[in-house]
Amino acid sequence: MANLELLFSIAPVLNIQLVLSGLFVGAIFALAAYGLALVWGVMNVKNLAQGELVIMGGYIAWWLSIDVPVWIGIPAMDFRLFWIDFLPISVPAVAFLEFMKPAIHPILGLPVAMVVMFGFGWVIFKLIICRVIDKDLFTSLLATFGLALVIQQLLNLAFGPEVQIAESGFAIRSFFGGMVTVADIKFICLVLAGILAVVVVTFMKYSRMGQAIRATAQDPRAARVMGIDTERVYAFTFSLNAAICGAAGALISMVWVIQPFYGMAHSIRAFVIVTAAGLGNLPGVIIAGLGLGVAEFYSGFILGAVLQQFTVVGLLVLVLGVRQIQQSRHRQPVR
Amino acid sequence: MTMWHRMIPKLVLGIAAIALVAAAPAGAKVEGDTIIIGSAISFSGKYSTNGIHASNGYNLGVKRINEMGGVTVGGKQYKLEIKYYDDESTPLRTAQLFERLIKQDKIKFLLGPYSSATTKAAAKITEKYKIPMVEAEGASRSLFTQGYKYLFAVLSTSEQYLASSIALAAEIAKKNGRDPSDVKVAMAFENDPFSLDVRAGVIDDINKFNMKIVVDDKLPRDLSDMSATLIKVKALNPDLLLISGHSKGAATAARQIKELQIDVPLIAVTHCEAAKIVDKFGASTNDFLCPTQWAETLSYTGKYFGSAADFDKLFKAEYEGYKNVPYQAAQATAAVLVWKEAFERANSFDTEKLRDSLAETNMQTFYGNIKFDQTGKNIAKPMVLRQIQDGKFNVVAPTKWASHPVNWPRKAQ
Numbered sequence: 001m002a003n004l005e006l007l008f009s010i011a012p013v014l015n016i017q018l019v020l021s022g023l024f025v026g027a028i029f030a031l032a033a034y035g036l037a038l039v040w041g042v043m044n045v046k047n048l049a050q051g052e053l054v055i056m057g058g059y060i061a062w063w064l065s066i067d068v069p070v071w072i073g074i075p076a077m078d079f080r081l082f083w084i085d086f087l088p089i090s091v092p093a094v095a096f097l098e099f100m101k102p103a104i105h106p107i108l109g110l111p112v113a114m115v116v117m118f119g120f121g122w123v124i125f126k127l128i129i130c131r132v133i134d135k136d137l138f139t140s141l142l143a144t145f146g147l148a149l150v151i152q153q154l155l156n157l158a159f160g161p162e163v164q165i166a167e168s169g170f171a172i173r174s175f176f177g178g179m180v181t182v183a184d185i186k187f188i189c190l191v192l193a194g195i196l197a198v199v200v201v202t203f204m205k206y207s208r209m210g211q212a213i214r215a216t217a218q219d220p221r222a223a224r225v226m227g228i229d230t231e232r233v234y235a236f237t238f239s240l241n242a243a244i245c246g247a248a249g250a251l252i253s254m255v256w257v258i259q260p261f262y263g264m265a266h267s268i269r270a271f272v273i274v275t276a277a278g279l280g281n282l283p284g285v286i287i288a289g290l291g292l293g294v295a296e297f298y299s300g301f302i303l304g305a306v307l308q309q310f311t312v313v314g315l316l317v318l319v320l321g322v323r324q325i326q327q328s329r330h331r332q333p334v335r
Numbered sequence: 336m337t338m339w340h341r342m343i344p345k346l347v348l349g350i351a352a353i354a355l356v357a358a359a360p361a362g363a364k365v366e367g368d369t370i371i372i373g374s375a376i377s378f379s380g381k382y383s384t385n386g387i388h389a390s391n392g393y394n395l396g397v398k399r400i401n402e403m404g405g406v407t408v409g410g411k412q413y414k415l416e417i418k419y420y421d422d423e424s425t426p427l428r429t430a431q432l433f434e435r436l437i438k439q440d441k442i443k444f445l446l447g448p449y450s451s452a453t454t455k456a457a458a459k460i461t462e463k464y465k466i467p468m469v470e471a472e473g474a475s476r477s478l479f480t481q482g483y484k485y486l487f488a489v490l491s492t493s494e495q496y497l498a499s500s501i502a503l504a505a506e507i508a509k510k511n512g513r514d515p516s517d518v519k520v521a522m523a524f525e526n527d528p529f530s531l532d533v534r535a536g537v538i539d540d541i542n543k544f545n546m547k548i549v550v551d552d553k554l555p556r557d558l559s560d561m562s563a564t565l566i567k568v569k570a571l572n573p574d575l576l577l578i579s580g581h582s583k584g585a586a587t588a589a590r591q592i593k594e595l596q597i598d599v600p601l602i603a604v605t606h607c608e609a610a611k612i613v614d615k616f617g618a619s620t621n622d623f624l625c626p627t628q629w630a631e632t633l634s635y636t637g638k639y640f641g642s643a644a645d646f647d648k649l650f651k652a653e654y655e656g657y658k659n660v661p662y663q664a665a666q667a668t669a670a671v672l673v674w675k676e677a678f679e680r681a682n683s684f685d686t687e688k689l690r691d692s693l694a695e696t697n698m699q700t701f702y703g704n705i706k707f708d709q710t711g712k713n714i715a716k717p718m719v720l721r722q723i724q725d726g727k728f729n730v731v732a733p734t735k736w737a738s739h740p741v742n743w744p745r746k747a748q
Binding site: 003006010011014017018021025160161162163165167172174178179181183186252255256257259262264265268296297299300301304305306308309 | 381384523526551552553554555557558559560561562563564566567569570571582583586587590593594595596598609610611615616
């Protein structure tokens with residue numbers, strides 16, 4: 001209980017730090033959960049590869065932000081691409097590679113990651129997901145779990161098992177005599193996550209495609225009768241999810257670390273948030289994400305890091321229990 | 336009936352083939368004037384990077400010994416040779432391959448695989464057949480609590496990884512006129528076997544000095560954020576912060592220590608180099624302490640390779656593409672040197688005599704001194720602490736081997 005005392009009587013200003021850190025963490029988790037809620041709600045596919053899509057987005061932003069010659073270890077300046085020797089000009093390989101793939105700031109890599117992941121999502125849908133939508137629960141779980149393994153191994157082959165990070169290079173601000181610090185990048189992440197959420201909600205509400213998605217979610221057969229190409233709606237939804245994951249991944253590469261096998265933690269978190277918030281409740285997902293982030297930080301501080309994740313899952317059980325009791329009151333026996 | 340008839344020739348062939356394979360390498364431990372040492376190491380899979388470093392180290396050790404005239408046993412000169420298998424970074428495969436080395440290839444002298452997990456698998460086999468193994472890449476403490484008799488390790492074990500930082504903190508406290516028991520320690524260790532070994536070693540030393548532990552957090556393996564722990568550190572102002580959680584832990588810690596502007600006078604982190612935190616976070620990692628098994632700047636010398644710096648130069652000349660020589664390679668070479676001296680001391684190829692001879696090892700090498708205790712671990716070589724000083728790794732502890740004074744207190748960047 002020494003930790004409680006520390007928090008409430010000795011250094012209450014730490015509460016601000018904990019709440020802020022929790023919100024920053026929660027915003028990014030909410031983003032990935034948001035995509036999952038979409039896919040789950042519309043297509044009834046429980047995507048176990050959610051975390052891998054996130055990590056993939058992170059790798060895209062990271063790869064765009066690095067110097068390729070440095071990464072693959074080409075010695076400076078004295079190496080020439082062999083076919084350039086036949087040209088009248090001579091270009092050192094390093095300059096050539098830097099010209100071909102300039103190092104882009106990871107914040108600018110975020111939209112690129114979204115676009116690439118949207119395309120990737122479309123391909124994955126056509127290859128795998130479209131075949132499992134109308135199958136039972138276990139088929140879709142198995143298929144997406146297999147997909148997760150394949151993505152992990154491909155990332156491992158392409159980039160190696162080392163832990164990678166993208167540096168934003170942004171400033172860190174401190175308040176209250178250094179007791180509270182806010183890294184600009186985390187604040188930007190919170191804002192970006194907010195903007196993305198607003199854009200997606202607006203899109204779902206007012207655009208034709210958004211309306212079609214909602215119609216399909218409510219009743220795919222009726223939607224088809226009304227002339228909605230549900231196959232296209234499904235493909236778009238899954239791709240949109242991949243794009244949102246890509247954005248979350250790009251942000252994660254700037255605030256935490258990425259590694260080919262770290263996707264699972266993000267998948268689990270997304271499932272917890274969606275389950276707690278309830279399907280089809282997009283504002284609920286955001287609130288649940290932020291709330292769980294803050295709760296996680298408080299439990300990490302007070303109970304220790306070992307119980308940090310336990311709290312998240314414990315809260316989930318609590319929410320489900322409460323909801324069960326609430327619903328049982330409304331249930332009426334059929335007479 | 337006919338089916339059986341058709342199968343008989345195949346069966347006979349198969350049995351003959353098996354008999355051939357089993358018979359051919361009989362007595363392969365010493366062929367003519369060559370002593371064959373066996374090893375299974377990770378050439379593929381998740382440990383492959385370090386597995387290749389280690390095999391390069393083994394090969395350089397063999398090459399050097401052969402150049403210097405080989406090994407003299409019973410007045411006859413022998414060359415060394417290593418027979419490798421690829422264990423694909425999986426302990427199950429390691430166990431199979433060591434069994435194969437011993438049973439099928441009849442090899443009686445073994446070098447260890449890469450990683451604690453695979454070494455554990457190998458040690459079970461070598462104990463079963465009573466075949467001595469010198470290993471260089473398994474640091475886990477649990478390898479040396481099983482009462483193994485045929486296992487010898489040249490490296491420092493995991494509980495020593497951060498222990499010297501405690502001694503260093505005590506030393507600094509004394510210098511500043513404080514009692515070491517006033518020192519407050521904050522610890523954040525990943526909840527996995529390796530990091531908990533490191534923690535156990537640290538706790539022993541903390542109790543020795545009677546220091547106070549103010550934070551003792553175990554981080555779950557898939558935790559991507561340690562700021563809750565670091566905020567607590569910030570509030571409690573410890574004198575020493577210890578972090579161990581592989582590359583992920585090091586990278587996350589470096590990032591969040593910077594973000595939260597954690598101002599602890601002494602910070603020690605394992606896996607700094609593997610996580611490349613200097614390249615990634617620059618000046619904010621200045622004055623971090625990082626433990627290492629070996630560094631080319633140490634003043635160790637031995638008769639086969641000269642100084643640590645000489646080994647460094649030779650290794651880089653031999654193998655292309657190394658900017659730094661990883662300690663995994665250096666300790667692998669040291670394991671080969673241990674075998675060489677053990678053969679000559681035993682003056683025999685009898686495995687029991689060789690086991691006793693290995694147990695008597697007491698030598699100086701470029702990698703540090705090597706002397707085994709009862710459990711087979713090397714007790715003569717300390718773990719060294721290097722401090723990141725202006726982006727360079729300089730040895731600062733233990734004082735005997737230090738090339739630079741320690742920067743204290745560390746300034747938050």
